[in-house]
Amino acid sequence: MSSPRILIVDDEDDLRELLEITLLKMGLDVDGAANLASARDFYAKNDYALVLTDMRLPDGLGLELVREVAAAGKGTPIAVITAYGSADNAVIALKAGAFDYVSKPVVLDELRVLVQSALKLPSSVPGKPASVGGTASRLIGDSAVMQALRAQIDRLARSMAPIAITGESGSGKELAAREIHAQSARAGQPFIAVNCGAIPEALMEAEFFGYRKGAFTGAVDERDGFFQAAHGGTLMLDEVADLPLAMQVKLLRAIQERRVRKIGATAEEAVDVRIISATHKNLEQCVEQGAFRQDLFYRLNVIELALPALRERLDDLAVLTDGILKRLAGPGQPALLGAGVLDILRAYSFPGNVRELENVLERALAYADHGVIEVGDLALKGAKLAQLPVNAPVTAPVPAPVAVAEAAAVSAPVAAPAAEAPLPNSLPDYLEQIERDIIVRALNQTQFNRTQAAALLGIGVRQLRYQMQKLNINDPES
DSSP, X not given: OOOOEEEEEOSOHHHHHHHHHHHXXXXXXXXXXXXXXXXXXXXXXXXOSEEEEESEETTEEHHHHHHHHHHSSSOOOEEEEEOXXXXXXXXXXXXXXXXXXXXXXXXXXHHHHHHHHHHHSOOOOTTOOXXXXXXXXXXXXXXXXXXXXXXXXXXXXXXXXXXXXXOOTTSOHHHHHHHHHHHSTTTXXXXXXXXXXXXXXXXXXHHHHOBOTTSSTTOOSOBOOHHHHTTXXXXXXXXXXXXXXXXXXXXXXXXXXXXXXXXXXXXXXXXXXXXXXXXXXXXXXXXXXXXXXXXXXXXHOSEEEEOOOGGGOGGGHHHHHHHHHHHHHOTTOXXXXXXXXHHHHHHBOOTTHHHHHHHHHHHHHHXXXXXXXXXXXXXXXXXXXXXXXXXXOOBSOOSSOHHHHHHHOOOSBOOOOOTTSOOOSOHHHHHHXXXXXXXXXXXXXXXXXXXXXXXXXXXOHXXXXXXXXXXXXXXXXX
């Protein structure tokens, strides 16, 4: 079996020879080209496990080769060699499809890490569609938007470029980051997720970069930071918009130079991490407002991955609900939705997205009898329902008056009110008052016997107790 073949493109004979010798010692076959024309000829005739090119060549730019290799469909990773401090060129190359980059003067240890990462990448077969809908994916859903998202992640996982994940709170940004890591060449290495908004500003530098023993009062032992803990793997910066400006400067340097210095240390140490950032805020607006550094924004936002809100993929609601209930109930335990529950969920806007769906189902399952969630168990108080078509009939039960819905147990269209009847100023408050009046009537008829009142209303005692607490209905004797 032949060794993987690498193509090196650089017009500096000494540097090209050094790189060739380094890779030959790694047991790899190497071809060297001094210009674009020669590189194109080599690439057309051979299959390469990696192409490594300088950015400036006698007959053009390495960026041209990056675009050509990325568009060729062979799935060949290509990395670039940039001049020291030319971070902008590296970002441009990554946006064009480069796998990774190394800076001049080339550090051979960093080069070896890059090559090893490239050789671990899964092969890409031209014409083969990205694996979407696989059961192993953390991102559940068969809607078109989720299939497109998984296909995009499949492509992004092959690159080492920084990724900025955007989306509303609860839309699954950390799940997406873990999915990218799991499909990448770094899957066997650490994944470290950091909530930037949860770290006190005074401790940020120590938490990110670590510290030496005796560096400050209380530093009784040497400790690694997040960058060292994620070495070889992926570092996720969640809610990155919450970083203070002083820390943004230090983070920018660490990302650009790929080196960090512990507090109290005199020398920097190299770190190999892929950065994935996430936020529910608009970073561009933060930059305009002066709350986020523009240079750090461009460094993190090389590739943007936007996650859809739950209301934008309601076709996935059934499969999402099924998966969540199975996890909540545990093995061998029943957890089902009763009649009409899924329709009620589809009508809800879910401002908290999938995280809110999980909370709603967990609460409803606690109130459900025999593991079957009914409409009344949802308790979507003050629900912001999705906009219905103008002429669509409104059906009962509705989410807010859950006790009334279960007492009536009807789903026929409600007749339009008489023209002279005034409309309520607040529908949720109006329905809540109706619900309260009916529960009070039932309690009065049974001398506040909760068991009998619950039977009259057709709900469980636990549900009645919850509704009384929610509506502030007190037993006269209490």
